[in-house]
Amino acid sequence: MSSAASSADAGRGAVYDRGYRPYDGPRGRRGAATLALYKASMRRALGLRRPWRQKVAPFVLLGVVTIPAIVNVGIGYVTRDRFDGFQIITYREYVGVSSALLLFVALVAPDVMCPDRRHRVLPLMFARPLLGVDYVVAKVGSITTILFAFSFLPQVVLFVGNMLVSNSALDYVGDHLDVLWKVPLAVAVLSLYYATIGCALSSLTDRRIVAGASVIGLFLLTSISSSVIVGDSSVEGGGYGGLINVLAMPLHLRDVIFLGHIDPDSPLSGVAGGGLLALACYLVVLCTGAMVLWWRYRWVER
Amino acid sequence: MSNGPLLRLNGLTKRYPGVTALDDITLELPAGRIGLVGANGAGKSTLFRILLGLSHPTEGHVEVCGIDVARDPIGVRSRLGYMPEHDCLALDQTAADVVATFGELSGLPARAARQRASDILDLVGLDEARFRPIGGFSTGMRQRTKLAQALVGDPVLVLLDEPTAGLDPIGREEMLLLVDRLGSFGISVLMATHLLDDVQQVCDHVVMIDAGRLVVSGATDSLLERTGLVTIDVGRHTDELVAGLAQVGVVAVVVDGMVEATVEATVGDDTRMDLLRDVVAGLGLPLFRLSTRLTSLDEAFVRRSEELT
Numbered sequence: 001m002s003s004a005a006s007s008a009d010a011g012r013g014a015v016y017d018r019g020y021r022p023y024d025g026p027r028g029r030r031g032a033a034t035l036a037l038y039k040a041s042m043r044r045a046l047g048l049r050r051p052w053r054q055k056v057a058p059f060v061l062l063g064v065v066t067i068p069a070i071v072n073v074g075i076g077y078v079t080r081d082r083f084d085g086f087q088i089i090t091y092r093e094y095v096g097v098s099s100a101l102l103l104f105v106a107l108v109a110p111d112v113m114c115p116d117r118r119h120r121v122l123p124l125m126f127a128r129p130l131l132g133v134d135y136v137v138a139k140v141g142s143i144t145t146i147l148f149a150f151s152f153l154p155q156v157v158l159f160v161g162n163m164l165v166s167n168s169a170l171d172y173v174g175d176h177l178d179v180l181w182k183v184p185l186a187v188a189v190l191s192l193y194y195a196t197i198g199c200a201l202s203s204l205t206d207r208r209i210v211a212g213a214s215v216i217g218l219f220l221l222t223s224i225s226s227s228v229i230v231g232d233s234s235v236e237g238g239g240y241g242g243l244i245n246v247l248a249m250p251l252h253l254r255d256v257i258f259l260g261h262i263d264p265d266s267p268l269s270g271v272a273g274g275g276l277l278a279l280a281c282y283l284v285v286l287c288t289g290a291m292v293l294w295w296r297y298r299w300v301e302r
Numbered sequence: 303m304s305n306g307p308l309l310r311l312n313g314l315t316k317r318y319p320g321v322t323a324l325d326d327i328t329l330e331l332p333a334g335r336i337g338l339v340g341a342n343g344a345g346k347s348t349l350f351r352i353l354l355g356l357s358h359p360t361e362g363h364v365e366v367c368g369i370d371v372a373r374d375p376i377g378v379r380s381r382l383g384y385m386p387e388h389d390c391l392a393l394d395q396t397a398a399d400v401v402a403t404f405g406e407l408s409g410l411p412a413r414a415a416r417q418r419a420s421d422i423l424d425l426v427g428l429d430e431a432r433f434r435p436i437g438g439f440s441t442g443m444r445q446r447t448k449l450a451q452a453l454v455g456d457p458v459l460v461l462l463d464e465p466t467a468g469l470d471p472i473g474r475e476e477m478l479l480l481v482d483r484l485g486s487f488g489i490s491v492l493m494a495t496h497l498l499d500d501v502q503q504v505c506d507h508v509v510m511i512d513a514g515r516l517v518v519s520g521a522t523d524s525l526l527e528r529t530g531l532v533t534i535d536v537g538r539h540t541d542e543l544v545a546g547l548a549q550v551g552v553v554a555v556v557v558d559g560m561v562e563a564t565v566e567a568t569v570g571d572d573t574r575m576d577l578l579r580d581v582v583a584g585l586g587l588p589l590f591r592l593s594t595r596l597t598s599l600d601e602a603f604v605r606r607s608e609e610l611t
Binding site for chain 2: 019020021022023025026027028029030032033036037039040049050051054115119120121123124125126127128129130131
């Protein structure tokens with residue numbers, strides 16, 4: 001080819017049809033598909049690869065749940081040599097301390113669950129090597145993971161802060177080794193519970209607003225009802241009313257994990273076997289949520 | 303992949319309360335581009351759901367690529383791509399993200415899925431638009447995105463449910479061209495549609511079902527040829543020809559002033575064509591036209607359906 005022709009061709013450019021290349025690399029099955037859905041749901045919940053508006057809720061939540069820990073530690077550090085009056089919030093109190101977590105569940109669980117049904121994406125997903133149970137595990141798992149991370153991070157801030165405030169960081173760690181399993185366990189109990197409830201309620205509708213309102217409504221309604229029953233001195237055995245408080249159920253277990261018994265200030269403190277009853281109610285709610293999810297996605301394998 | 307048929311349906315029956323969606327369908331289909339034709343409610347979508355293992359047959363069994371769907375639905379789904387008729391895409395995500403996610407859901411590693419998503423979107427003509435949210439796509443672009451997500455997992459067989467639905471004539475032609483090209487990539491296609499023209503244009507095998515029953519299954523060309531109709535134009539001497547053909551055992555009727563003879567032989571059988579010519583010559587009639595009549599798939603479908611009933 002002459003150089004003149006070459007330069008003319010270069011000037012014109014060319015469009016190439018790259019055709020189709022078969023894939024002959026590694027290929028996973030159910031586990032890989034479940035992990036992929038888990039990661040996709042995490043990205044969606046955190047607003048990653050989505051417009052900036054979708055990123056606001058998760059990162060505002062992260063700030064809301066973490067800032068009190070930072071402030072506590074900051075005050076504790078600044079005042080550590082001046083007076084002994086300031087007590088940094090305890091790990092137990094910080095588990096489930098913020099209602100922002102509930103708001104987050106009410107926002108994110110519907111956002112992760114409802115569009116799949118509303119946009120009719122489910123048939124596409126289940127045309128992959130994915131079963132209904134895998135779908136539920138991926139969705140609940142993703143929200144549980146985020147809730148766990150957002151609840152656990154402030155605890156890490158508290159722990160590190162307490163180490164700094166104490167006279168000897170190593171002594172502090174040695175004296176608080178139990179925290180290293182109690183905090184993750186209590187946070188996991190709380191995260192799994194709220195995530196399951198959020199997903200179960202969201203699976204019942206394809207409208208996010210309805211699902212979000214249902215989550216908040218369930219928590220509010222049961223906690224208000226419980227307060228009324230417990231606060232009414234004329235009701236015999238009113239302490240049992242604490243068992244219908246869906247919102248506070250994991251907090252009872254948190255107390256059992258940290259204290260070994262129900263908190264004396266809890267409405268269940270006067271109830272015989274209150275800890276076991278709280279555990280039973282917790283499991284009932286969790287199993288009910290799992291059953292709802294199984295029922296909603298069982299058609300996939302029918 | 304096994305060397306046997308791509309799809310094997312054996313006595314496939316699916317009954318819902320009060321409705322038989324599929325009624326004792328037995329057939330084997332080779333690899334290639336297969337048209338699944340039937341009116342709305344004929345059972346096409348039910349068949350797709352059974353092939354995907356999302357619905358279990360009441361009776362009979364199904365094999366895809368030699369794998370029993372009832373025993374290993376996950377293994378079957380690993381080899382299939384599926385493009386539903388309805389909208390099924392998250393509108394707030396980009397085409398690249400959606401297709402890559404479905405690639406990962408098909409079992410591909412994340413990096414490979416993103417690479418293939420880019421390649422496939424380029425293949426279906428969405429390379430420029432792949433980073434735009436799907437909510438801003440036209441119907442044609444959404445159909446292409448749906449096709450891309452079906453292809454991203456490198457399926458052996460892709461199930462297309464009404465791929466040209468809602469497309470304008472140009473979009474339809476482009477979609478059919480894409481479907482046509484899939485065969486050359488080694489991907490088999492099972493395309494459900496009620497548009498027989500689409501099937502005639504791109505499919506080399508046709509399966510017709512009506513009210514859940516198998517009407518006919520065969521190569522597209524053979525269905526067109528097997529109509530057995532020959533049109534003979536002898537001017538105004540039609541009645542004489544009909545009588546003459548009857549004497550040699552050929553059933554003939556007059557249609558639009560011309561004799562349309564039904565012969566049992568296939569069109570390519572010169573012996574039968576010679577017989578018709580000889581009858582005309584023997585009667586001393588003028589012969590203006592003697593031609594095989596290739597019916598459309600529409601006619602084949604209607605005729606076979608009538609035969610069944």
